[in-house]
Amino acid sequence: MQSGLFVFCLVGLLTVSASAAELPKESVLPLSLATKAAQAAVDKCKADGYSVSAAVVDRGGNVRALLRNDGAGPHTVESSRKKAYTSASLKRPTAELGQLIVKMPAVQGLQHMNEHILMLGGGLPIEIGGDVVGGIGVGGAPGGHLDEACSQAGLNSIGAASKK
Numbered sequence: 001m002q003s004g005l006f007v008f009c010l011v012g013l014l015t016v017s018a019s020a021a022e023l024p025k026e027s028v029l030p031l032s033l034a035t036k037a038a039q040a041a042v043d044k045c046k047a048d049g050y051s052v053s054a055a056v057v058d059r060g061g062n063v064r065a066l067l068r069n070d071g072a073g074p075h076t077v078e079s080s081r082k083k084a085y086t087s088a089s090l091k092r093p094t095a096e097l098g099q100l101i102v103k104m105p106a107v108q109g110l111q112h113m114n115e116h117i118l119m120l121g122g123g124l125p126i127e128i129g130g131d132v133v134g135g136i137g138v139g140g141a142p143g144g145h146l147d148e149a150c151s152q153a154g155l156n157s158i159g160a161a162s163k164k
Contacts (some may be wrong), residue, residue: 010031034056040150042069044150052076052147053139054066054080055081056078057134061116074123079145082137123135
């Protein structure tokens with residue numbers, strides 16, 4: 001009986017080891033890059049005369065960095081976070097997604113998937129080394145295209161691929 005139990009335990013250990021070796025590896029967005037991107041986005045908008053908030057999330061939509069510039073409206077915190085979440089989750093620029101739901105009514109349900117989705121310009125996915133590792137969103141400039149330009153400055157500051 002004991003030898004049978006030993007063999008059963010040994011097989012179980014080998015199975016766990018083999019399964020662990022097969023786990024996928026994921027790239028992670030480091031805090032240092034997240035804060036650098038958010039700061040660059042806020043700085044770009046400030047240089048252009050706009051007080052904004054900038055949010056950076058990881059691939060799971062968790063906030064890694066969030067900055068609200070002096071004078072930015074209180075709503076900009078939530079809009080920047082939602083734009084970052086949307087671009088990370090759907091792996092597309094939020095302006096592109098907004099245009100898509102206008103052109104293709106069949107995909108309008110995307111905007112209602114959950115309460116974190118916001119399809120206004122200003123959110124860009126963060127792609128490094130071919131992997132989307134997160135998203136950046138900016139809110140507060142007078143137009144989504146201006147928010148997006150600031151998000152792009154954030155991507156540029158960390159060497160992330162442009163999704164424009």
